[in-house]
Amino acid sequence: MPNPACPLFPVVAAALIDGAGRVLVQQRPPDKQMAGLWEFPGGKIESGEAPEAALVRELAEELAIDVAESDQTPVSFASQALAGKHLLLLLYLCRQWVGTPQLLDAVALQWATPAQLRELAMPPADAPFIAVLERHMKE
Numbered sequence: 001m002p003n004p005a006c007p008l009f010p011v012v013a014a015a016l017i018d019g020a021g022r023v024l025v026q027q028r029p030p031d032k033q034m035a036g037l038w039e040f041p042g043g044k045i046e047s048g049e050a051p052e053a054a055l056v057r058e059l060a061e062e063l064a065i066d067v068a069e070s071d072q073t074p075v076s077f078a079s080q081a082l083a084g085k086h087l088l089l090l091l092y093l094c095r096q097w098v099g100t101p102q103l104l105d106a107v108a109l110q111w112a113t114p115a116q117l118r119e120l121a122m123p124p125a126d127a128p129f130i131a132v133l134e135r136h137m138k139e
């Protein structure tokens with residue numbers, strides 16, 4: 001039964017992996033929900049938008065990079081209640097893109113190994129992603 005009081009909130013995010021086996025994370029601004037936490041770049045899927053197209057758009061808006069849809073590999077998802085909505089967070093792994101990530105939307109950017117990610121404060125939905133990324137990065 002649909003629950004209009006708890007609408008689905010679909011979000012895409014990217015784990016951009018560099019040649020040194022590090023992942024790019026960005027820090028959320030102080031004026032937003034979950035301020036100061038480190039997260040994977042991405043954002044809400046707009047109505048009528050495909051997830052991969054949303055990720056192309058979000059990465060261009062947030063980092064000024066171009067990631068082809070064919071370079072996005074779906075690797076995991078998270079599903080959990082978040083502030084009166086139900087977050088469905090789709091994680092893609094990307095090893096190729098055009099451009100150098102710029103700090104356009106967040107407070108800070110950092111490239112982190114999986115071990116370093118474990119030391120960062122991240123949104124609760126992201127915690128299981130670290131082990132998933134570690135496995136993919138060993139492949």
Ligand SMILES: Nc1nc2c([nH]c(=O)n2[C@@H]2O[C@H](COP(=O)(O)OP(=O)(O)OP(=O)(O)O)[C@@H](O)[C@H]2O)c(=O)[nH]1
Binds near residue numbers: 033038040043
């Ligand atoms: N991009 C991103 N969002 C995440 C991650 N983990 C996680 O729980 N989220 C949540 O998913 C939502 C993403 O939506 P968003 O980025 O479009 O929205 P926002 O709150 O930053 O602000 P906005 O409304 O101004 O766009 C936020 O509630 C964010 O906290 C993650 O790793 N990356």
